Amino acid sequence: MEIRPRPTVGTGLGSGLRLVYVGITTKVLPQWAAFGDVLGAEVRRLGDATVLMRIDERTFSLWVETGDVEGLGFVGFEVDTDSRFDEILERVKRAGIPCEESTDLALIRECARLATFVDPAGVRQELVLRHKVLSQPFVSPHGSNFVTGEFGIGHLVFGSPADLSSFYRDVLGFGFTDSVDLQGRIITFLHCNQRHHTVAVSQGEGDLHFNHFMLQLGTLDQLGRLLDRAKAAGMDASPLGRHTNDRVISFYCPTPSGFGVELGSGGRSITGDWKPQYYSESSEWGHGH
């Protein structure tokens, strides 16, 4: 691993947004329900065409619905206050991106306010205020817990032929965390709260596509047990590894829709005096690279 210094950009802690849910469209809903059980989520049906997965006190964190394509359908980012909600919507409008507040969709997603717009990656973004917290505690069928709360539920990684990250930085106010240069393929990691990165963009990776989302287990033992369950279920899980930049120990696994999921544990968080670095390897060890 080689670490070279890079000028500090003065990131602070980002915009204070947090990723609270990921929406997926699929032709194979039953496989996703089974996959959710392997993950250790609470899985429930909503009608015939939707499966919801809960991983903390929130009403849901993964929304999987029947559709014509396999892929990422939408993502939900939460803010804490009405004024912050309005401020971010204003920034989106100033960037020339049409956006619309919907009381009907707010009811469906179980939040106080919700607005939608489409980002430059073609992903439907849902900006939400007060995503519902249930009084009954989350109980994983496998005794897992997930690191969520102020950190959000995890991260999203996109492959892109161009620089997608400027939208997240300039419009949504994400901060630059660090980058990895894999022999000319630059991966840019961005944060919006204390989580090391909530969005990463792998530039120069062919057509624009959704690469994976990540969830963080509470302990390394829970991660190991999840890897055991994934293998027992016949999933093509990668070896464990540790990433150079966020220091997370994790493995990767294809979801029923084909894109990946990263399951991790541990790692480090963004602090107020964060100084971005530049890496030439993505993994310190493992991950099969």
Ligand SMILES: [Fe+2]
């Ligand atoms: Fe990842």
